[in-house]
Amino acid sequence: MVRTSNQVDREKQLAAEAAADLVEDGMTVGLGTGSTVAFLLPALARRHRNIRCVATSPHTADLAQQLGIDVAPFTELAILDLAIDGTDQITPDGWLVKGGGAAHTREKLVAITANRFIVIADSTKPVAVLKGPIPIELLAFGLGSTLRRLGDVTLRAVPSSPDGGIIADYHGPLVNPRETAARLSGTPGLIEHGLFPPExxxxxxxxRGDQVEVIDYRGGK
Known part of the structure; x- marks a missing residue:
């Protein structure tokens, strides 16, 4: 079924509200980046929880602080109770592609630091199998060498990441996400990629429409 932009926004709102209900007083919370998280931040602010947050991008940090949400430097929080973020794609077994907004490096670090990682999405994001390209972040140092070894990569005409990385997209094979993730992770010069494993x-x-579907993976958390 084709969704109108209003229907998609409604689904994002419902998912965001359901995720905000999981946040309790005293928690440390990782805040993702993107259009679905834009619905999450006001939902959190309306609940007036006593929480400390880490933001995965300057944009999220600014929006959260404008809403009165306490955002701390990540250096002050070594463990997070919860991280909430959107996704570009999600498969039935829990593989994600993230990084359309170029924040995947920080998003992955925040997600792995959290005891629970909650993904929020509208009904256009579930897919049977992942499709490329895969967002990647690259070191500027030795960029030509890294590109040659990676193969089919296009650089995005966007600013560097907040950490100085070059944002690009990998167009190589994606038959087996785990094998592709391992190849990308093992390439010197590649800082991080946008494949998030189910664990x-x-x-x-x-x-979905006027309801939310909750899928419990309990993958290694």
Missing amino acids: MVTTAIIG
């Missing part, structure tokens, strides 16, 4: 994901909350 990182605790729960997916997907807005």
Whole structure:
């Protein structure tokens, strides 16, 4: 079924509200980046929870602070109770592709630091199998060497990441996500890629029409 932009926004809102209900007083919370997280931040602010947060991008940090949400430097929080973020794609077994907004390096670090990683999405994001390209972040140092070894990569015409990395997309084979993830992770000069394995994901909350679907993965968390 083709969704209108209003329907998609409604589904994002429902998923965000359901995720906000999981946040309790005293928690440390990782905040993702993207259009679905834009619905999460006001939902958190309306609940007036006593929480400390880490933001995965300057944009998220600014929006959260404008809403009165306490955002701390990541250097002050070594463990997070919960991380909540959107996704570009999610398969039935919990593989994700993230990084459309170029924040995947920080998003992955925040997700792996959290005891629970909650993915929120609208009904356009579930897919049967992942499709490329895969967002990647590269060191500027030795960039030509890294590109040659990676193969089919295009650089994005966007600013560097907040950490100085070059944002690009990998267009190589994606038959086996785990094998592709291992190849990318093993390439010197590649900082991080946008393939998130199922064992990182605790729960997916997907807005579908006027309801939410909750998928419990409990993958290694």
